[in-house]
Amino acid sequence: MIIGWGAISVTVTDSRSDNGCSGDAGAGFIGLEVAAGARKHGAEITVLEVAPRVMGRALSEASAAHLVGRHERAGTSVRTGVLIERIVDDGHGRAAGVLFAGGEVLPADLVVVGVGVAPATELAERAGLPVDDGVLVDATLRTEDPHIWAIGDCCRFPLPSGQPVRLESVQNATDQARAVAAAITGEPAPHDAVPWFWTDQHDAKLQIAGLLDGHDRMVLRGDPDADGHSVFCYCGERLVTVESINRLRDHLAARKLLAAGFSPCAADVADDAVDLRELLAVTAPAPRSTAP
Structure with missing residues (x-):
């Protein structure tokens, strides 16, 4: 079983009985990865999140909803906006379930709680x-x-x-x-690498370039119902983040776009026939001539 409380919490569980287990997962990346793995091995999983939606700090609403759909189609139950009061004891020092603030108890064979991290300073x-x-x-x-x-x-x-x-x-x-x-070693330079992240959940590889903070619109590239697509997130006209699901070429192009500080227009992004790498090459300044 997997549970989490707080927007960034994670918990993990597995079955210790012959009847399988009910699993609750904090709906961050690690919790959802564990939920996907446990479900693949036959565990009954419930994903719990105190926030109104999963991965609210890390993912756009569109990408988060798409991943939730993949989990639910695999048989996982996803519940958001829940408040966990405590872990229920079976009377012998072992977990028997999770008690919600409203009084409901979700049975569980084993509860492993992770509550985020704080830097050791x-x-x-x-x-x-x-x-x-x-x-x-x-x-x-x-x-x-x-x-x-x-x-x-x-x-x-x-x-x-x-x-x-x-x-x-x-x-x-x-x-x-x-x-x-x-x-x-004598070559100091500002650290300006584009942040990027990835997660594997069920048959989806999600790759993220950039940081989501401050976006106000999204542009879809590709078909979410097909094998892969990307969500381009903008703050005004500035590209801030690209979330790609099973679209490695978009992810690699996004890292180059963000590193160059180039924001393609929405029409080019939405047109899957437009090669974003070529678009960047066209807009890049020509190299300086070294001829005398």
Whole structure:
């Protein structure tokens, strides 16, 4: 079973009885990945989320609804807007279910609770470094002490726009590790890699380029009822995020578009016949001539 409380919580469960189990999953990426895996092995799964919809911080409403549909078609029940009061004990020190605030009990064989993460900043604090939901660093990932850098989930760094963020992802950590290695070896440069993420759920590979914060419109590329499609998210006329489901070519193009700071018009994005990579090549400045 899998449960979560709070918008970013995750829980995981599995069956310890011959009758299978009821599973509840915090509706973040990890919880939904576990729900998909458990369902594939025959477990009965219920996904629980306290927020009005799943993955509200990380995904557009369109992409989140599409993933929920895939889970439901696979036999998983998805419930949002629920408040978990406590885990019910069977009287022998083992979980027997989950009690909701309204009094309903969802039976479960096993409950594993994950409640999100908080950055471990104690060492940085003892070193006298500024912290604020993470170790504060500059654009080169250097702390206030010029001999100390911080990377990965524990650091809060500025985006090229100046907005400070803390990202919890494998790709962010490896990108930042490369940036700090270059700085230590004498080639410091601002860390400006485009954030990107991925998740595999049932037969869907979702790949995200950019950060969703602040979008006000979406443009669909491809057919959601076919094998793959993408959702391009804009803030005004500026492209901020691209969510691609089983569309690797769109994802790779999106990372290049965002890195170049180029926002294609909605008509080009919606036209699946338009090659976004060629569009970027056409708009890119010509290389400088080296002729004498």
